[in-house]
Amino acid sequence: MIFALLRRDLAQFFPFTGSGAALPVVFFVAVAMLFPFAVGPDANLMAKTGGGVVWIAALLAAILPLEKLVARDIDLGFFDQLRLRGMAEEAMMAVRLAAHWLSFGPPLVLATFPAAALLKIEGETFQILLLGLLAGTPGLAAIGLMIAALTASLRAGAALSGLLLIPLALPILIFGAGALARQDQVSLGFVAAISLALVALAPFAAGAAIRAAREN
Template sequence: MILALLRRDLARFFPFTGSGAALPVVFFVAVAMLFPFAVGPDANLMAKTGGGVVWIAALLAAILPLEKLVARDIELGFFDQLRLRGLAEEAMMAVRLLAHWLSFGPPLLLATFPAAALLKIEGETFRLLLAGLLAGTPGLAAIGLMIAALTASLRAGAALSGLLLIPLALPILIFGAGALARQDAASLGFVGAISLALVAITPFAAGAAIRAAREG
């Protein structure tokens, strides 16, 4: 049942097969492309600030898919039907988290290659950026899913989720982008730790939110 659910969720959210799911990646590359136009093609300036821009783009790209992550399946009665078949909400959300990350993390990492080229990020900085995004995107996906589940039953949920994600994602951004400024891989450990903690609590928080939305 879990595998069938994962296949379905992936088909829903994966770029180019799901509906409009490529948008976050396109958005991510677009930001990286626009930045040199806005600040001018100074290679030094770009090498210094480019990594931070990529992180901000990644964070904002994480907001885009939130709207349809949970709310549509609640409206559809999808989670109710799974519940009747004995599947716990926590398991549904764990599967959804995995599917969400797979459809958002790896494509973003791939898109980092052209983005880094546009921003003149090279060598050690590029490696730190890639490692940081690899460690940070599961955390971003977890925050996103948690917020999407919590706001699913609210009318202005979509607008609210963007506002909620930004402060919660700050620690990941600070340590992730901070590693680039100091050229120090140690703070990526913090990014990984934050991500792990978020990934661990998200299925429970989101599952409880789904149950609470039913009672409403």
């Protein structure tokens, strides 16, 4: 049952196959492309600030898929039907988290290659950036899932979720971008730890949120 659901969720959200399309990834690369135009082609300046720009672009790209992430399936009665078949809301949300991350984390990491080339990020900085995004995107996905589930029954949910994600994602951004400035691995450990805690927490918070959404 879990695997059937994961397959279905992936088909829904994966870029190029589902209705989610490749929008977040395109958006991510577009930001990296715009930045040199905005600040001028100073290689030194770009190498210094480019990593931070990539992180901000990743954070903003994480907001884009949230609108469809949970609300649509609540409206469809999809979660209700799964519940009748004995599946716990927490399990549904754990599967949703996995599908959400798979459909935006790895594509974003891949898109970092062209983005880094555009921003003249090279060598060790590039490695730390890649590792940081790998460690940080599960956390961003977990925050996104919790927010999407909490705001699913609100009319202005989509606009609100973007606003809510930004402050909650600050720790990941601070340590992720901080690792670039100091060129150290310790901050990456912090990013991974924050992500891990969020991933462990998110299915329970989101599951409780969709249960609560039924009651009104």
